[in-house]
Amino acid sequence: MLAYRHLFHAGNFADVFKHALLARLLIALGKKDKPYCYLDTHAGIGRYDLAHPWAKKAREYENGIGRLWQRKDIPAALAPYMAAVKAVNPYPNLRFYPGSPLIAKRFVxxxxxxxxxxxxxxxxxxxxxxxxxxxxxxxHLLDGYQGLKAFLPPQERRGLVLLDSSFDRAREFARIVKALAETHSRWATGTYAIWYPLMEPGAMRGFARDVEQTGIRKILRLELTVEPEDWTVTVPGCGMLVVNPPWGFEKEARPMLRWLWGALSVKGAGGASVNWLVPE
Ligand SMILES: C[S@@+](CC[C@H](N)C(=O)[O-])C[C@H]1O[C@@H](n2cnc3c(N)ncnc32)[C@H](O)[C@@H]1O
Known part of the structure; x- marks a missing residue:
């Protein structure tokens, strides 16, 4: 039984973080002449109507894409992502938010x-x-973890996997580590982007340790926290591990996340960080 519906959260700070990075990853992959495959394991519905009652319930988008919508000082690294959001909004008001499949469609x-x-x-x-x-x-109507087995390695031998779980089941971190280890053993050269919510520090240390123990190298860790760390109430931040990030990605991501933190943080809480969980 899947209780999670992304429409409640669409366009929130975590989506902005995830999709801004996704846009940069796809742009970087597109710099080489050869074709690539993009696999989105937890794809969602692709486009979200922010006027829907579910989206309006907690209005999470207001503290996400809503904070960027009117800004005239969007940095160059974020501009392609903003253009992708504008492309699904025919009128000046923010009404729709593109999910990862539509973001990808714009850049492939x-x-x-x-x-x-x-x-x-x-x-x-x-x-x-x-x-x-x-x-x-x-x-495909399919479990994303089965999809990793069914579709990888891709015939192109180049590509990006977005693993964007809804974390609505227990032990999801362990499941992700296992799936990454298995998939990487079959396709070591792919780029993997794994989104996760920031949970209490013990859980995050455990996740980092388990990822390190897979022996996989070249893993960049990007995190953004926008609210005070209150583990009993909300998810104050989120992160993304990128295995085999394309050349130049780290350099672009660092100032981009710093700017996003300035735009999205609630009363200056939190911060942004980019570091190598495991170097090359
Ligand atoms: C966080 S949302 C995805 C958002 C989407 N990636 C985006 O950025 O627009 C997670 C989605 O995964 C779906 N889901 C949950 N468990 C899944 C699984 N095992 N395999 C595939 N999809 C799953 C949920 O129904 C939900 O639509």
Missing amino acids: RPGDRIVLTELNTTDFAELKALFARDRQVAV
Whole structure:
């Protein structure tokens, strides 16, 4: 039973963080002439209507994309992401928010391929309808962890995997580490972007240690915290591990996250960091 629905959270600070980084990763992959495959294991519905009652329930987007929408000083590294958000909004007001599949669609080139898996049947149906006439995008009603086994390594031998779990089950961190280790043993040269919520420090230390123990190298850790760390109430921040980040990504991400922290932090709480969990 999947209780999580992303529409409640769409466009929040975590989505901005995730999608701004996703845009940079795809742009970097597109710099080489050869085609690549983008696999999104937990794809969601692809586009979110912020006027929907679910999105309006906690209005999380107001402290996310809502804070960037009117700004005239968006840094160059963030501009492609902002353009992707503007592209799904035909009118001056912020109404729709693109999920990772639509962000990806904006940056892939004609010869590249998008593979999406989603396990919630209702969400899958919406996603499938969104890309119904798009031959570049394959949409599967499938467990994302099964998708890793089914679709990797891709025929292109180049690509990016976004693993964006909803963390609505116990032991999700352990599941992710196991999946990463297995997949990496079959496809060591792929780029993997793994999103996670920041939980209490003990849990995060355990996750970092378990990832280190896989023996996988070249893992960049990016984190953004925007609220005071109150582990009983909210998720104050989130992170992304990027295995095999493309050349130049780290250099772009650092100032971009610092700027995002300034734009999204609540009363100056938290911070942004980029460091190598495991170097090359
Ligand atoms: C955080 S949301 C995804 C958001 C999306 N990646 C984006 O950035 O727009 C997580 C999604 O994963 C789906 N999901 C949960 N468990 C799954 C699984 N084992 N395999 C595939 N999808 C799953 C949920 O239904 C939900 O739509």
